[in-house]
Structure formats: structure tokens, C-alpha cells
Amino acid sequence: MASIRSLLGELKQSAIRIAPCPSARLAGTLDSLRHPTRRGVIRTLVAVPALFLLYVLILIPFTPSISSIRKASSEQPAQILSADGRKLAEFKQSNREWVALPEISPQVIDALIATEDHRFYAHFGLDWRRTAAAALNSLRGDRQGGSTLTQQLARNLYPEAIGRAPTLTRKIKEAITALKIEAIHSKDEILETYLNTVPFLYNAYGIEMAARTYFDTSADQLDVLQSATLVGMLKGNSYYNPVLNPERALQRRNTVLKQMVKREKLTAKQFDSLSKKPLRIDFERQTEPPGPAPHFARQLRKWLIAWADRNDYSIYGDGLVVRTTIDSRLQAAANQAVTRQGNSLQNLANAAWGKRSAWSNDSSLVQAFIRESPEYAAAIAKGRTSAQAMQELQADKDFMRALRQQKTQIQIGFLAIDPRNGHVKAWVGSRDFEQEAFDHVQQARRQPGSTFKPFVYGEAYRQGASPNDRLIDQAVEIDVGGTEVWRPTDGAPPSGEAMSLGDGLAYSKNTITAQLIQQVGPAKVASLARQMGVRQSKLEAVPSLALGTSPVTLKEMVAAYGTIANGGGYLEPLLVSRIEDRDGRVIEEFSPQDPDIALERDVAYTLLDNLRGAINRGTGRDIRSRYGIRADVAGKTGTTQDNADGWFILMHRQLVAGAWVGFNDGRVTLRSDYWGQGAHSALPVVGEFFRNALRARLIDPHARFVAPEDTGLWARIKGWFRSLLSQEPVAEPKPQRIVKPARKQEPPQEPAAPAPVVSPTEPSGDPLQEKIDQIMKESDEGERLPTDPSPAATAVE
Incomplete structure (x- = not known):
């Protein structure tokens, strides 16, 4: 028995020497890691950056091109003109009005650089010291952002191409794009683009729309407190929303003011005085004017995007001039006719559906409308029975009034x-x-x-x-x-x-x-x-x-x-x-x-x-x-x-x-x-x-x-x-x-x-x-009135 075991052992050792099994190779690798040689250490140290560099090179084609960056940094939206030369619409990427850097309050620029990137004019798109500090603080549990203004601009311009996921790939793509931006634009151009593209909630993009939305003023008239409030929102628009969260917004504004003191843009005495003042928000949503033919423009935008994709153009950055078939005078006549008849018929509808016999809680149609409403679904989700949900909503006068207005609104297409x-x-x-x-x-x-x-x-x-x-x-x-x-x-x-x-x-x-x-x-x-x-x-x-x-x-x-x-x-x-x-x-x-x-x-x-x-x-x-x-x-x-x-x-x-x-x-x-x-x-x-x-x-x-x-x-x-x-x-x-x-x-x-x-x-x-x-001997229109009694009507004419 012992001799058999000895023979099997020899065969096993021979097999290992001839064809090492995976487990043996793994064991050898582990052994080399426990006892590294100088050559192995050098190879490892060289391999890590080499692989990283290779990964970076692979990602470059997946970042925005230089030509794309040039277009995005100088917004020139497509102009939509009628057949008779009138402007119908302008296809902007978002609701913003581009303003030049000299037309923006210096207080905004001081607050922005002091808070977000105080070495903005010294780096080339990446701030290694800030990145390293942010990494160390994050390891300690204090998560901080290390992005420069240029990197933030890259994210703002290309949210889909770069993304916002906290991954290494996103950071590398962001860094590559930032380097491209710095290579083709001056610092002032980057700053201007950043301030004109950054979002401020409520469909307001850029500093001009933000100034109008929150303070009812223009970008060049923003004072230091208003500037600090808007710059403070950049850390988290929703969290520091001055409309919904005024206390947080006030604290964040004062933090920005402290940074301005630290970077010598304000004195300590000025800070003491300014930090005690209230926010004084004057809020009003900014909406884009719909233009004379908004539904037409919406259909045209879909068509034009497809055309631009096929022909390698951007409807937001190439300054295209699109001459449509619309006649502005006929469009105005159509708008007038629709408005006049719509108002007339709406009065009739209001009178008809305002009667108790038409809009009553007992009406099966009205009850069907209630059951189809989101409010009814929400009540059921909260555990109400069908009868309870119906009764509660029928008793809600504001809900019933809004429901009737929604359902009895006359519509017209022309x-x-x-x-x-x-x-x-x-x-x-x-x-x-x-x-x-x-x-x-x-x-x-x-x-x-x-x-x-x-x-x-x-x-x-x-x-x-x-x-x-x-x-x-x-x-x-x-x-x-x-x-x-x-x-x-x-x-x-x-x-x-x-x-x-x-x-x-x-x-x-x-x-x-x-x-x-x-x-x-x-x-x-x-x-x-x-x-x-x-x-x-x-x-x-x-x-x-x-x-x-x-x-x-x-x-x-x-x-x-x-x-x-x-x-x-x-x-x-x-x-x-x-x-x-x-x-x-x-x-x-x-x-x-x-x-x-x-x-x-x-x-x-x-x-x-x-x-x-x-x-x-x-x-x-x-x-x-x-x-x-x-x-x-x-x-x-x-x-x-x-x-x-x-x-x-x-x-x-x-x-x-x-x-x-x-x-x-x-x-x-x-x-x-x-x-x-x-x-x-x-x-x-x-x-x-x-x-x-x-x-x-x-x-x-x-x-x-x-x-x-x-x-x-x-x-x-x-x-x-x-x-x-x-x-x-x-x-x-x-x-x-x-x-x-x-x-x-x-x-x-x-x-x-x-x-x-x-x-x-x-x-x-x-x-x-x-x-x-x-x-x-004209006969093309020689119809006569019928000798028979005229035909009668039907419910479906």
C-alpha cells in the first residue's frame, strides 16, 4: 500500500512539472508577491501608469471633439424665419440669454473665483493640489469636490457625453475635456461660457436668466449680496434654493462672503455688515416667448435636429438660418381667428357646463373624470376606499373647479x-x-x-x-x-x-x-x-x-x-x-x-x-x-x-x-x-x-x-x-x-x-x-338648387 502511495506521489510531481495547473500558478504568483524581487517591483510600478495611460488614450475618442467644443462655447442658435422674412423662433439649447463677460457684474466674477476655483488663472484646467486635497478629505469622511471651473464647465456643456456618476471613467473624461477647453479658449472665454451655461433651477440657465429669476434685475446690475447668493447655489441648486430653503441659502451666501474676505475681495468690516442683511429675493419664473407659431416651431425643431444630424451641423452652435414656408401675415390672421372663435365658444361652454344639471356630483361622467384623476389615484394609494376617495374629492371645491376647467376647455386646431x-x-x-x-x-x-x-x-x-x-x-x-x-x-x-x-x-x-x-x-x-x-x-x-x-x-x-x-x-x-x-x-x-x-x-x-x-x-x-x-x-x-x-x-x-x-x-x-x-x-x-x-x-x-x-x-x-x-x-x-x-x-x-x-x-x-x-357656354359651375325637398340632417353630419 505504501509503495502504491509513493508511486502516485511521484506521478503527481511529474505532472506538475510537465503542465503546471492554475492553482499552482496562482500559488507561485502569491509567493512572488510575498517575496518580491527588485525587477518585479520595477515592472509593477511601470505597468500601473502604463495601463492608466492606455485607458486614458482609449477614452479620448469618447470625449467631445475640438470642433464641438468651439461650437458649444459660442452659442449661435438657429434662426427660424417666415417666408416673408419675419423671425418666428430661435432654437436655443436651453432658456438663457448669452451676455458678454464685460456685461456681467464684477462682483459675480469675484465671488465665483474666490469660492469655486481661486487658482483659476494659474492652472491649465486641472488643479492637482486641489484634487489631491479633495481626495485626502474624502478619505477622512469629509467628501469635497476637486473640480476646477473648467472641469465644471465640461460637465455643464456635455452632461450626456461625460455624465455625473462618481466614477473614475467620468473623472478622466471630464479631465480630458477640460484640457481640450483650455487648449482652444482663453481664461476669459472659459469664464464667460461658464457663467452663461450654468443652471440655476426653474428653467433658468446662465447668470442673466438667474438675475432676472431671483432678483428681477440684469447680470450687470447684481450687487455683492445677490452675486454671493447665486454663486452659493452652485454647490447644490436644490439644497440652497433661496425660494424654498431661504435659511440654508442665507448661510451659504455668508460662506461665499467669507471666501471673498479670504481671497481679499472683501474686508472683514464689509463682511460684518453684509452678513447681517436678509436675502431679499424677488422671484419670478422666466419663460421663453412662444412666438407666433409655437406648435409649428416644435414640429420644425424635430425635423431640423434630424437634418442637422445627417449633415453634421448643430442647431444650437452653427448659426443656421432656416427659411420656412410660413407666411407671418397669414399666421397672424389664423391666430386672431382662433382666439376670437375660441373665446366665443368658451363662453358658451362655461355657461353650459356651469349649470348644476350638467356638472353635478351625481353625474356619471363627472364621477368618471374624478376616478381618472391623479388625485383619486393618490387617495387610493393612501388606503382610502373608492367611496371615501370619491366623497373627499367631491367635497374639495378647488379640485372640482380645476377639474371642470380642465375638462371643459375648448380647443382648436387650424x-x-x-x-x-x-x-x-x-x-x-x-x-x-x-x-x-x-x-x-x-x-x-x-x-x-x-x-x-x-x-x-x-x-x-x-x-x-x-x-x-x-x-x-x-x-x-x-x-x-x-x-x-x-x-x-x-x-x-x-x-x-x-x-x-x-x-x-x-x-x-x-x-x-x-x-x-x-x-x-x-x-x-x-x-x-x-x-x-x-x-x-x-x-x-x-x-x-x-x-x-x-x-x-x-x-x-x-x-x-x-x-x-x-x-x-x-x-x-x-x-x-x-x-x-x-x-x-x-x-x-x-x-x-x-x-x-x-x-x-x-x-x-x-x-x-x-x-x-x-x-x-x-x-x-x-x-x-x-x-x-x-x-x-x-x-x-x-x-x-x-x-x-x-x-x-x-x-x-x-x-x-x-x-x-x-x-x-x-x-x-x-x-x-x-x-x-x-x-x-x-x-x-x-x-x-x-x-x-x-x-x-x-x-x-x-x-x-x-x-x-x-x-x-x-x-x-x-x-x-x-x-x-x-x-x-x-x-x-x-x-x-x-x-x-x-x-x-x-x-x-x-x-x-x-x-x-x-x-x-x-x-x-x-x-x-x-x-x-x-x-x-359656361358649364363648370352650373349647379341648380334641387327640385326635390332638401335632404335632412343627422347627428353625424
């Missing part, structure tokens, strides 16, 4: 586009950007109601139907699968009479439109809508699509109507026409692409001609009678179930504009069958806008849509004659007496409104005009 090139000319996303930043032009998706009907008729005409084709105005029942039957109705019983398709669209007849989509197919209607411009929203290919049940955006609908006005060619809405550098050199120009043909020209013109009827004698007749617009226009109103959404879109040869009116919550309505309709909620916005645009000659009042066949010399002669005879009169001529059709989808526009003004294309009473029309 967009205007030039159909000839897709240029966006005016964009209003809400009534007040500062109160409601949500964009009801591009972000909100709402049911379009009857403004969707032109897609149904457009598909029918594309398949060969004629506006003179007739369908019976009768009850409709459509099996939609299972046991469900769709029964679209109008506001009055069906007449049982035949009605032309042209009249069905002009009078917005649901029964006619429902029959038509059955004939042409919902899938084909959805396809046409996508081709014409509804390209982001999902469309359900079901029969009820005919009445606009699939939510879409206002931008999509206005673009689609622009396709009709452009002869059937879709153009994507264009925001920018040109981008220049700071010296005015053109970097890139943007022009519309060739249009996507969605409709043949004759089909598009037929559809447009039908929509003239909606303006001349249908649901949009207030455009003529109330707003006195005599120009060649066509359009459509839209109202959804329970009047939750009001729409109106109007087409002119040079401009297409649309408006949506409603509440953010679709369960809230104006509670009025009259004011809730698109003809009375959305139409006035577009009507006022167009009236002002025509009066100011921002669009040509004599421009006309030309039928496809009218393209030769004879058309130009005809247009010349018309331009002589179609001047807008000083007073409206009295319309011919006509038999009013039966009640349609929308009730009479105004109780005291005059009868509709006849279209310029109908007999005008002018013998010379009628003679010219007879000679030219």
Missing part, C-alpha cells in the same frame, strides 16, 4: 396649405401654447365626420359615376357581420325621393353616402383616402367609414383637400424652403417633389365642383352669407356623433385651410345641437381667416379653379373677362328669392342670417356677365 406646392402657410395647434402644448394639427386624431365624405364620392366618380346619377333617399340597413346592422340616419326621415350624387354631397346626406360606399366598396374608399393624403392614420374599411368614423389628423385632412385643389396630385406638406449658414450661403434648398397622382384631373374637378355646391347652397353657405366671400371656393363641414367634433375645410386655388374644434376629451361636448356643429364651431375660424386673407390680397380674390379642358387661349380670354366683371362689390347684392329646401343635416346657420348669396357662377343679374357666360 392649418393652411398652398395646394400648388404643399407649403404650410399657417399652423395653430391650440388656443394657447403655454396652457396647451398638445398639437391638435399633427398629434390629435379625431373622427372627421362628413369631411370624409368626399373620398366616397371621389371613388365613385373614379369608377365612372356622374354627379347627376341618382339614388333614393330612403332608410338604409347594412349588415356589418354577426347580428349587427348599421342604420345611418339623417336629422329628418328619408324623403323617399331620388337625389343626385352632387346634391347628396352638397347637403351632406348620410343615407345617400351610405348607399354609395356600398356600391364602390369601403376598402377602395380607404385606399383613395390614403392616396390623397390620409397616410399615417389607420382607416377601418367598413361601411361606417363613409361618415368619418376612423380618427385622423387635421394635417392629413387639409393635405387631402389640397390634393383636390391641386387637380388630383398629392403633395406632402412642406415646412422649409431653404437653409443657410450664418453668412447667408445656401446649404440646401427644398422644393416639392412631383405630385403623387391620386385622382385624374377631370375626376378631381368634378369632386371640387360638387364641393362648391356645399358652399353655395349647402352646409357651408355661411362662407357666402355671413363672411361675404365672393371668391371661387369649395369646401365641406363635418360634425361627429353628439357634436363632439366640429370640422370645416375650405379650398381656394391658392390656399386650403381647415379647422377642428372640440374638447380634449371626446366625452365632453358644447351641449348644443346648434353650436356643436362644424358649420357653427369650425367654419367661423376658417371664414374669418379667409376673409382677412382676401381683403389683404394675400391670396388673389379673382383666382379660379380651371376645368381640365379650359387650358387654352379661350380660357385665358374668359378669365380676363371675368377679372373685369368679378370685382367684389361694396355691398352685397340681395339674393334672388328662392324656395328654401327642407331642414338638412345642419339647422339654419343663424336665426337672423340673410339668405345665401348666389355664387358668382350662378346668374348674377348682370346682363353683360350673363351675355359673356352665354357666349362662352
